[in-house]
């Protein structure tokens with residue numbers, strides 16, 4: 001049987017579920033999340049996005065084909081030209097100025113996660129890097145879908161976090177998630193059991209670091 005993205009998730013089901021269904025996510029869905037926790041998360045996510053832009057630049061460097069190079073460039077462009085601008089204006093709505101964002105120190109959870117991804121890409125190949133990026137690329141879309149499947153989730157103006165859910169349920173975002181899964185499925189179908197085992201380590205590490213990122217938000221830790 002060729003390996004598929006689903007098999008990466010199965011290899012660390014407990015961690016994957018702990019990430020997707022984290023209390024931060026549940027509280028965001030039922031509108032009970034403390035605004036201070038969300039603001040702390042938003043600030044660190046700004047720093048996270050900057051480092052992820054660097055990871056897409058690294059993906060460009062690690063691209064063996066024109067098609068991979070184009071895909072990495074699109075990812076970098078999406079973060080730098082669209083997502084960071086959106087994030088900055090969204091932060092403004094939550095009372096966080098651009099000046100404040102520019103001066104923030106990185107929380108340890110942000111440092112650990114982003115540098116782990118960059119190091120994995122540096123020492124490995126493009127597949128290692130994509131696997132390290134995939135909990136981020138796939139998880140948030142899954143989180144939006146999971147929230148929408150729950151009776152507890154409040155949508156619309158009675159939930160101050162509605163726009164966050166709306167962003168990750170959007171067609172644009174869900175399409176990007178599917179494209180990432182397809183890219184991974186094509187490559188995973190070709191790998192040996194030993195290579196797959198290496199990749200499950202990376203996937204599980206990155207998933208655990210996503211859990212820590214939610215914890216950092218909830219506890220407002222630095």
Ligand SMILES: Cc1ncc(C[n+]2csc(CCO)c2C)c(N)n1
Nearest residue numbers: 045048052075078079136137140213
């Ligand atoms: C901690 C954390 N993890 C994942 C995302 C979601 N995300 C960030 S960059 C990116 C790629 C899209 O261009 C996606 C899906 C986030 N914002 N913060």
